[in-house]
Amino acid sequence: MSDVITITINPALDKSTCVAQVLPEKKLRCDEPQYEPGGGGINVSRALKKLGGSSCAWVLVGGPSGERLCTLLQEEQVNYWPVHTKNWTRENLMVMEENSGNQYRFGMPGPVTFEEEWRQCLTKLAQMPAHKLPKYVVASGSLTPGVPDDFYSQLAAIANERGFRLLVDTSGEALLKAAGEGVYLLKPNLGELAALAGKEKISAMEQEEIARQVLQAGKCQVLVVSLGPRGAMLASKESGISYVVPPTVPQQSAVGAGDSMVAGMVLSLMKGCSLEEVVRYGVAAGTAATMTPGSELCRLEDTEQIYQWLQEHKVQV
Known part of the structure; x- marks a missing residue:
């Protein structure tokens, strides 16, 4: 396994697919x-x-x-x-x-x-069997009709009992209930972070305090808040709060950036990297995905180049 x-x-x-122009009531080739x-x-x-x-x-x-x-x-x-x-x-x-x-x-x-x-x-x-258990499980995406909102919460309970680390990237009630059980890592955006705090929206001035509240409440051990083109905020009791700000790159499509970011983080976790390095590589992969057309995901060469830039331009907060 x-x-x-x-x-x-x-x-x-x-x-x-591609089309020259989207027009109503026309047969589009x-x-x-x-x-x-x-x-x-x-x-x-x-x-x-x-x-x-x-x-x-x-x-x-x-x-x-x-x-x-x-x-x-x-x-x-x-x-x-x-x-x-x-x-x-x-x-x-x-x-x-x-x-x-x-x-x-x-x-x-x-x-x-x-x-x-x-x-x-x-x-x-x-x-x-215990010897076949994974080290990390990534639960990502929406749930279908018929699947209860607490599916990820049930998954978190199994993770906490059996000892593997669960990373959750979802939204809505599924996110809130998973956080209620406690997971290893959550990757919300600012809107989802607000929901975790029971608010409709939050300002940039509030995000650090709310991140601390989420950690203190035991909703996760590691919180990585996606900030879009501005990178990500890392919050954990182990590392405190820090930011990763990516370089400006030629962007073609944001599709798949979040999933690429999660993949980069998981890969770094498997290598035993520090949390700062984990988020840095995740941001590199997510940023690399925006350089590819359509729904194409990150490319290794782009990811490595951006990661090296981030290593050389570490943001101190």
Whole structure:
């Protein structure tokens, strides 16, 4: 069994294409579509592969779209364990308008998932022999209809009992309930950090104090707040609060940046790096993903170059 497992409850078969211009009530002639496996945990596993790491992607898949998704994972040589579902895996669509450079992203709702399907992930982790347990589990992305809001919370309870480290990257009630159980690492953005504090929104002046409150409440051991183009804030009892500010790079698309960032952090954690180095490499991978077109994830060469820059330009706060 892999030392890193990613869990994707709501994967997607991502289809992308280009068109000269998006116009209403017109038949639009699109380029030949490209297909990619998508969903939070899947993209973390794919990015890990690109960065030289390995993992096993646990994914709920169903129907012809689910079969196509698994085939694409095989082509990328990403290890996976499929949980077959009665309903079909959703398909998302991204259209690039060539005249303007605008991206139009159409995200479809996930299918209804039955208890005997989603519970397989929890049961397998709860019953796995100790010598086969992963060191890190990444639970990322949204939940499908039929999956309870406390799914990640149940996963956190198993992690706390069995001793593996759980990283959660989600939003809404799923985030709040996972934090209520306590996880190793949370990666919220500012809006999600506000929700963790029971507020609608927060200012930059409040974020450090709220981060301390989240840690003191035992919601996580490590808090990495994504700040978009401004990088990330790291908060932990071990390291205190620090910031990683990336260099300005030529950006093409922000799609996949968050998942690439998580992959970079997990890879560094597996190497035993300090938390500061972990977040630095995560920001490097996330920034590298913005340099690639469409939904392409980070590239190793870009990530390494940005990481070296960050090592040489450490921000002192």
